[in-house]
Amino acid sequence: MNKLQSMRRYQIGPVYRRDQPAMTRGRYREFYQCDFDIAGESEPMLADSECVLILTEVLSGLGFSNYTVRVNHRLLLDGIFQCCGVSEALFRPICSAVDKLDKCSWDEVAKEMSDKGLADEPIERIRQLVLTPRGGADLVDQLRENPALKGNAMVTQALDDMSRLFRYLCLLGCPDQVRFDLSLARGLDYYTGLIYEAVLEPTPDCNVTVGSVAGGGRYDKLVGMFTKKDIPCVGLSIGVERLFTILEQMHKAKEQKIRTTATQVYVCSAQKNLLEERLRLCGQLWRAGLPAAHSLRSNPKLLTQFQYCEDTGVPIALIIGESELRDNKVKLRCIASRKERLVDRDSCVDEVRAELASLAAAQQKTEQ
Amino acid sequence: MNKLQSMRRYQIGPVYRRDQPAMTRGRYREFYQCDFDIAGESEPMLADSECVLILTEVLSGLGFSNYTVRVNHRLLLDGIFQCCGVSEALFRPICSAVDKLDKCSWDEVAKEMSDKGLADEPIERIRQLVLTPRGGADLVDQLRENPALKGNAMVTQALDDMSRLFRYLCLLGCPDQVRFDLSLARGLDYYTGLIYEAVLEPTPDCNVTVGSVAGGGRYDKLVGMFTKKDIPCVGLSIGVERLFTILEQMHKAKEQKIRTTATQVYVCSAQKNLLEERLRLCGQLWRAGLPAAHSLRSNPKLLTQFQYCEDTGVPIALIIGESELRDNKVKLRCIASRKERLVDRDSCVDEVRAELASLAAAQQKTEQ
Incomplete structure (x- = not known):
């Protein structure tokens, strides 16, 4: 359209979801979001690591220290599914079952997989992998040595990416709050590479478990669905209203007053x-x-x-x-x-x- | 609703007009606007002069020097109409005819007044007043002495307001670009006191006549239409897209490059x-x-x-x-x-x- 093929951009404003509103959970069709995206060709994981760094900068800048950024890779999940004997047609449905692991127990997720037509053996093999403890660059090395995954092309490429990610984050001086988590799947279908999600852990100031406050990933095929040319992209979205609600609770707990005027x-x-x-x-x-x-x-x-x-x-x-x-x-x-x-x-x-x-x-x- | 009875606020964001879009003139239903408003009780003309000052600050801050802020008073227009023999039922229709003076000739406006049922004599009396040259505090004094207006309660109150306005603007150090203009009427029905409008005059850098780029006024009865309590308000709206289009033209004319990145x-x-x-x-x-x-x-x-x-x-x-x-x-x-x-x-x-x-x-x- 405007022939732009590369850019970094951010935006804060109202966005819309095509979904039934769930007012009681604060889930409206129109809500405020802060987006950051990098579009255009980039050396593997370079733009991606910048996005993860920005996510940590935003959360630190807002005064949060109790956050974790969970990272995973769509290709790794697909590779794991392949190694566990899942047919390609079931990659996305099984991925969407894994996505529920932050809200449901393994048994419920396993039942969904089974309902979707997966046999017991691959389900058990997936369990052994995605419930692996979280880690950093060490987990990448462990997975490289895992006999169940060895030789799978998707796994190899994804692990190369993850290893680059951790090296780049280290060079950028990114805070050590990034965790490689194989159970992270992210709901949206359009992700093609790295995926990530920020969660706030309960603290004495704010003991509400709020789950994900921001997330994103690489989506290399989305632009191509609407234009003639694929433009590789990576980005993140931050739930502004959710974070502000939590900040308000934290200020309240500390009995800090929130100023509503800028007057000095x-x-x-x-x-x-x-x-x-x-x-x-x-x-x-x-x-x-x-x-x-x-x-x-x-x-x-x-x-x-x-x-x-x-x-x-x-x-x-x-x-x-x-x-x-x-x-x-x-x-x-x-x-x-x-x-x-x-x-x-x-x-x-x-x-x-x-x-x-x-x-x-x-x-x-x-x-x- | 939230019991707020006084505030100063600004907002930049999309707003909507209930109107047929006129795409060719850049008139869409959704457009961007910057609003500033002061709500709550205030000494007469105090909040109003702050709004006029802010309007000049915004335009100067964006690099415009070629602007004029035209000011007038709804009560003065009504008083003038009364003195000229217009019946009260015709105040708003005649006001809306005067509003067209920036786009139409006096003859066209006079024809509209006549079509709306006004006799030739009051039309001629209105002409003599609203086409008075623009001025400042001096025009206030002239109008006070005008025999056609003397003794009219609305005129007296409005002129007291206008005289306060010019005194306050002077104390605030407001630039000398504010002109008292009896032909300014503003389209919207809800204004109850001071009204104003900023226009850019053509310059060598930008010889397009763009008309109004911002405007506003006092609207003391609008909040009361939606809640049980009247809350006096005064405010202004700035046409962000329009100003940016003009700025772009000016930069182009000066062959100045517009930077699209903040990178240093x-x-x-x-x-x-x-x-x-x-x-x-x-x-x-x-x-x-x-x-x-x-x-x-x-x-x-x-x-x-x-x-x-x-x-x-x-x-x-x-x-x-x-x-x-x-x-x-x-x-x-x-x-x-x-x-x-x-x-x-x-x-x-x-x-x-x-x-x-x-x-x-x-x-x-x-x-x-």
Whole structure:
């Protein structure tokens, strides 16, 4: 269409699923998602490892430390099915049964496989493989030596990929929270290579088991289904609403307040009839790019203005009264410490910036 | 619903209009818009002047200098209609006729008024008023003295508002591009007070007459139509796609390239088989928060990598070769000047930051 054959892109916005809504589980047809994708030719596993790294960066950046990224490879699953004696026609149905392992017991999954026409012996052989403990590059080596898989072309190629993935992630300095997990299958049919999924483990701050919060994989044939040319792609989707709900719970558990305003400075009047002076000062702060606000009432009480700052977490108040105006000063109040000092009106932007920087530094020190 | 009775909010996203699409004029049912609104009780014209200021900030911030914000007041229009002998039932229909003055001649608008049942005399009286030259606070004073309007309660209240508006805008340091224009009517029925609209005037860079690119006003009764309680509101909408189309034309006219990537550093290999070293360096830059990228091919040619930087406007390349690796160095190349220098591998993040800062400073100097 637009002849683009390679790009990196991200998008945050509403997306739609063709599915019956399940409101009680927060599953709507329209929901918010953050997507990242890399399209175009790439050295094997290079774009893929970048996607896995980005997934860890997003979760770490949002303040999560209790996540695991489970990785697996569609070709490896197919290879395993082949080695276990599953006919090719059953690859996808059996894969979709494996996908339920995070919600169902092995017995239920085995029953589904059996219902789909698979004999007991291949089911048992699949069990022995996909329920292998999770691992890292070590698991790749183990699987290479596994006599049941040796010589299978799909397995060999997939293990080469997985071994590259772990090497690249190591070079990129990716956090050590990536686990090779043969029981990961991912629901969507269009994946063709690496697949991954991020799960949050319960913590003291957030003991809800929430399952998958993000996932993705390689889909080399999807673009070709809609255009004349295959364009190899790899990408990930992050469930924004789900993560935000969890973050809210975590903040609540820690009794942390969530700020709903970006205001850093609140311009207060100490006496009546100073509305126009407040406006003049706000204009000065806004032109300097400082997120400032003031009361939209003409004569608010000083205590009410301070209370607003405390309630909403605005860190600094600038106060003007008759005497400050006369002396060309403003009073700078640090809301948390209640300390006040007079500063020159002309340098108040710099004073506010310095105060904000010192508050941020103190905050960072507390958190360490 | 959520009991919120006051807020400032902005939103950028898809919105929908219930209208027949006019594709050729770029008028779709779904389009992108940036909205800003202030809800809740406010001293008269205080929130309103903040909205007008924000409108000028957005347009200036996007690099436009050739804009005018036309302002008017719905109550003033109604007062004028009353003074001219229009019956109250005709206020909205006549207002909607005035709204067409930016696209149609006065004769066409007068014909519409006549078709809607207005006599020739009131039409002529309206003409004399709404076609008054545009102005600022001076026009407010002129209208106060206009014998045709004197004593009308709606006119008096609206003129008090307009006079406050100009005083507040002056205190806020709002650019002098706001024009009081009695012929501005705005299409939507729900406005109850101040209305405004931003228009771009043709310039040598962009001689297309594009008309309105943003607009808004006070709508004190709209929330009450959907909830039990009236909540006074004022806001504005900016036509994002329209502005971006115009910006593109302007860049084209100036032969300025529009960058489609945010990448600031491109990691290049000077020899074959250095893919893994590129990854290691990329990881280092990414962890430092620098927007870095590299080729997804295993052995790209150095010239191809430089060409990519030139084509996409990436300002800096970091080059690694065997000798750099041996000496724990990287070569920093400034793409525009083609100047290269060796820097220590350990301090390359700081070197890149310093180079970017000096490039930005030089750029700013050129633009002045």
